[in-house]
Amino acid sequence: MEGSEDKLTAIRRQLDAIDDKLLDLLAERARKMAEVQAAKGGSGGVLCRPGREMQILRRLTKRIDGPLPADLVVRIWRDVVTSFTRLQGNFTIGALDAPEWLADLAQRHFGLGDAVRRVDGASRLFSMLADGAVSIAVFPSPEDSDTPWWTRIGRDGTQVIARIPVDGTETQPGGLVVGKQAFDPSGDDRHLLNVEFDEALSRPKIAKRFADAGIALERILAETSDKTGQSILAVCATPLAANDPRLATLAGKDARVRLAGGYALPLALAPAAGNTPRARNKGIRR
Numbered sequence: 199m200e201g202s203e204d205k206l207t208a209i210r211r212q213l214d215a216i217d218d219k220l221l222d223l224l225a226e227r228a229r230k231m232a233e234v235q236a237a238k239g240g241s242g243g244v245l246c247r248p249g250r251e252m253q254i255l256r257r258l259t260k261r262i263d264g265p266l267p268a269d270l271v272v273r274i275w276r277d278v279v280t281s282f283t284r285l286q287g288n289f290t291i292g293a294l295d296a297p298e299w300l301a302d303l304a305q306r307h308f309g310l311g312d313a314v315r316r317v318d319g320a321s322r323l324f325s326m327l328a329d330g331a332v333s334i335a336v337f338p339s340p341e342d343s344d345t346p347w348w349t350r351i352g353r354d355g356t357q358v359i360a361r362i363p364v365d366g367t368e369t370q371p372g373g374l375v376v377g378k379q380a381f382d383p384s385g386d387d388r389h390l391l392n393v394e395f396d397e398a399l400s401r402p403k404i405a406k407r408f409a410d411a412g413i414a415l416e417r418i419l420a421e422t423s424d425k426t427g428q429s430i431l432a433v434c435a436t437p438l439a440a441n442d443p444r445l446a447t448l449a450g451k452d453a454r455v456r457l458a459g460g461y462a463l464p465l466a467l468a469p470a471a472g473n474t475p476r477a478r479n480k481g482i483r484r
Contacts, residue, residue: 227282246375248375248384249385249462250382255465276309276364288333292335293336294317294320294336299371304362335377336362336373338372341369342372351392357378358376358390360461361374364465390460393430396453411444411445415432416433
């Protein structure tokens with residue numbers, strides 16, 4: 199027994215040394231983040247960089263060697279990234295209070311440093327984003343929402359900048375993160391367009407409009423129509439910029455097209471036990 203205790207004591211000392219190294223590296227990272235802030239001129243600039251974060255997570259999860267769960271790596275680095283983001287400036291998060299799981303999802307994604315503000319109503323949340331009362335706003339993915347909040351994206355400088363959770367699939371329940379900043383591409387992304395047609399078009403006609411414009415339409419994420427016409431939120435594989443002539447081709451004479459941002463494709467991680475994505479209760483009416 200004495201030899202076993204001596205061995206355990208030695209292992210615990212090694213663990214203590216590893217913990218010390220981890221703390222030293224976190225302190226070094228904090229100093230580097232201060233250098234980043236100084237390089238931005240002290241103004242803080244854009245605090246939330248989802249594209250850069252996904253590049254980091256993809257690189258790290260590919261480097262895993264040994265009995266270290268990928269979802270643990272993602273959770274740790276998500277907390278690290280958000281915590282260091284808050285060191286650069288005021289960073290607040292708002293989320294719609296319905297569905298009930300959305301704010302909890304946002305809290306898990308952005309960490310436990312500050313509580314996510316639950317906001318009643320999409321109009322109020324957009325107003326808070328415009329006024330700077332929140333840095334970013336989390337809305338339910340349109341498939342999980344009873345209101346067409348997404349029709350406002352692309353106005354007043356708003357863009358979708360991420361989708362959460364960052365692991366899983368595009369079609370599991372989740373949220374879209376909206377900010378008053380340009381979409382930050384990660385290198386493996388989907389791009390969103392808000393398109394308003396003067397009259398309702400069938401899915402095949404919409405698909406042909408996109409194909410004729412040279413834009414790869416992946417799917418229609420949401421749609422709504424009334425006597426004034428039809429609005430769709432389209433998911434595209436084609437990277438697009440504001441001055442891209444293909445947008446004018448798509449619009450033609452009977453539509454208006456707005457860039458609506460985009461999101462990085464989720465990490466393909468094996469789900470942890472008991473953490474299988476739940477099925478949606480509903481989808482888009484076809």
